[in-house]
Amino acid sequence: MKKLFVSITTVIVLFAALSCCNQKINPGVPSVLKESSPESAGMSSQRLARLDRLIQSSIDSGRTAGAVGFIARDGKIIYYKAFGVSDLDAGIPMKKDNIFRIASQTKAIVSIAAMMLFEEGKFLLDDPVSKFIPEFKNPQVIDKFNPDDTTYTTIPARREITIRDLFTHTSGIDYAGIGSPVMKAIYAKYDIPAAFGTDKMILGDKMRALGKLPLAHQPGERFTYGLNIDLLGYLVEIWSGESLDEYLRKHVFEPLGMNDTYFYLPENKHARLVKVNTEGPDGKVKSLIPQDVINYPLMKGTYFSGGAGLSSTVYDYAVFLQMLLNNGEYNGQRLLSRRTVELITSNQIGDLSLGYDKFGLGFEITTERGQTVLGVSEGSFAWGGYFGTTYWADPEERIVAMIFCQQVPFSHSGEIQGKFKVLVYQALND
Known part of the structure; x- marks a missing residue:
């Protein structure tokens, strides 16, 4: 009986030790740098x-x-x-x-902010963007483009773009500044900002306008680096009820002590x-x-450009x-x-x-x-x-x-x- 007790005790101790070893966070890492x-x-x-x-x-x-x-x-x-x-x-x-100017390193910070709201139950990754921004309902995909007058024809997208598509740059949304010649011309025609905008633009206005424009390709078809996280930043505003600047300041920068990070x-x-x-x-x-x-x-x-606007x-x-x-x-x-x-x-x-x-x-x-x-x-x-x-x-x-x-x-x-x-x-x- 004594041997059995010792064996059980040994198993418990070993299990506890292994559990500690399997902790994801290294207990030896300082709480601050x-x-x-x-x-x-x-x-x-x-x-x-x-x-x-x-x-x-x-x-x-x-x-x-x-x-x-x-x-x-x-x-x-x-x-x-x-x-x-x-x-x-x-x-x-x-x-x-x-x-x-950290430009596209802004994307990681805004992505984390969005996932903080994910943890609050504000959205699911495969929710359609149109659930929150109606302008993105029934998306169209570019079919033919005339470079002489920037007119174009479209075909219906096979599905709507999702929140996950924004995180992963697979939505078909391109960049106005460094994107394909076709999409750059279309975005310029409708005054979609290249990345940083101007001091008088409003994020929500430009993102709703983006929702009325065609996609570069079918959602999920390929990786196209674009204004996806700018759009995600606008969704952060919708989900939180705060401007992107305010949300990041209150919920990311101040808690972490990031005192030199700003739009x-x-x-x-x-x-x-x-x-x-x-x-x-x-x-x-x-x-x-x-x-x-x-x-x-x-x-x-x-x-407040969620894709490129921060300096740090x-x-x-x-x-x-x-x-x-x-x-x-x-x-x-x-x-x-x-x-x-x-x-x-x-x-x-x-x-x-x-x-x-x-x-x-x-x-x-x-x-x-x-x-x-x-x-x-x-x-x-x-x-x-x-x-x-x-x-x-x-x-x-x-x-x-x-x-x-x-x-x-x-x-x-x-x-x-x-x-x-x-x-x-x-x-x-x-």
Whole structure:
């Protein structure tokens, strides 16, 4: 009898131990990001110095003017450095807390905001968009287009577009600025904004107008990067009863302490905004003049672009990503459940692909084949921004990393960002 009691006790203890080991959130991860030595996080200081040389050589060779690089592992900030200048003409040194136009990195934040409302029961992923915005009822798909006068004919869509289609860019909605020539012409004709809008536009007005225009293809047929998350941002307004700006401020930025993330910067933070550069025919960086169109963060605007409108710092965005690595919680503030984070970071596009990778609810997801390219772990989630910013979060290695620049066009961005990823993983020391 005594042996039986010992055996049962042993089983209970082992079960409890295994249960602890299977916890999704690493109990050793700090509740907030804190600076620490690379070695304390299983990384090599000596090998991380290669990142310094990579970024500095890009600046010295004239390929970019400045950058901020960041790596955290297990919630420990082990690399956080500024290089070059934030203003090429004035020669102002880049600082770690400079503010960058994060453009399409806005999409992840708005996607998370929408999923917070999903958790409140405001919608289901396969609800039709027309359930909430009647203008999207009975969608049409472009059939024939006359470039001479921009007239077109359409055919009925086989089904309505769903909320899931917006998250995954499979709705058939294109971009007005960087989309196909046909859809750009149609959107321009009806004054659909390219991405950022102007200071006097209203998000709801433009999204309802978008609902009356044809789709580029049948819903669910393929991945087409477009104004989907702008539309999702308008749905956040409908579901919450608040402007997108208000909702993000109250429910995402303030709880996470993201104090430098805005659609339109307050005047006391204008000086921290990095100037956008361009490149000459020789591929060398030069000042972009004029800056008026891309200085939308300095406006007092009313158009809140859920797909591209935010500006932020490297640190603020790292907090946002760390919250996701913590399965929806940061510094005692829970935004999402663990299960919802798993849903967000799982393949949502079936057999469709982005190169080797898949797409979740707002993020590109690294696949088994995709991890063979740069060494980023399978299951990592990532994206970037039009002006030369990129990020990724790696649940397997517990890494948050990013490098931010401000340049368009930026023909060297793929090389610099790709090498940055390689050099992060070569510094692992455990």
